[in-house]
Amino acid sequence: MAKYPKPETECELNSRVIALSGKTLSQLANEIHWSVPSNLKHDKGWIGQLIEVHLGASAGNLSEPDFQNLGIELKTIPLNTKHKAKETTYVCTVPLLNHIGLSWEDSCVYHKLSRVLWLPIEAEPSIPVAERKVGLGFIWSPSKQQMQALRDDWEEFMELISLGQVETITAHLGEHLQIRPKAANASVVTTGIGHDGLRKQTLPRGFYLRTSFTNQILKSTFQ
DNA sequence: TGGTGATCATAC
DNA sequence: GTATGATCACCA
16 A cells, blocks of 8 residues: 555545645655755756655656546645745647647647646745745636636747747747746757748747746735 | 746656 | 656846
């Protein structure tokens, strides 16, 4: 029997989230005999994976929700001293090929964000990783307005991509969603559509949620 | 000092 | 390379 079996219901997941709130990362790491890195420079996904184990998320690299049976995606939110989101949130890879006719409802952004368990965690560099505390997580779905806003950004991006303008897209575009590189380094390439309409090797990119968007979610939840 | 562009680890 | 998990590092 696993020490942290997967939660069977949303209610059960919620109780576990409440149990995690207020705990430090060293407490959580000690429970599963993990050592705490002194910084996250070489362990950028460490906190996310630590939380996955504690909540009984299906570990692994499947392109499925973290809690498949519940259809819920887990996302940690790094907070600064003002308790605001410090970083943008990665959503998924940008489809650069075979996206013709792809509808919003069939997009990875729509699916990933339809139901999310947000878990705020202290992330000030001045606080040692071990002493950082987990906040109170909550399960969220986009409001009608948020959904429409995300859709508007997504459609704008997908139009540019289908016109072969991927390389003109910068992180400045998009009100709530943005597109930035998502790769091991700048020499990684994937196939996309060039400005001439032909296939072209280009840098893989991902969709990210701006901090203003996640902060809006935090505010409406905790105000 | 905040946001954009770049990068890190790991499984397959 | 792509998928998972994100934060780092630098420049405006």
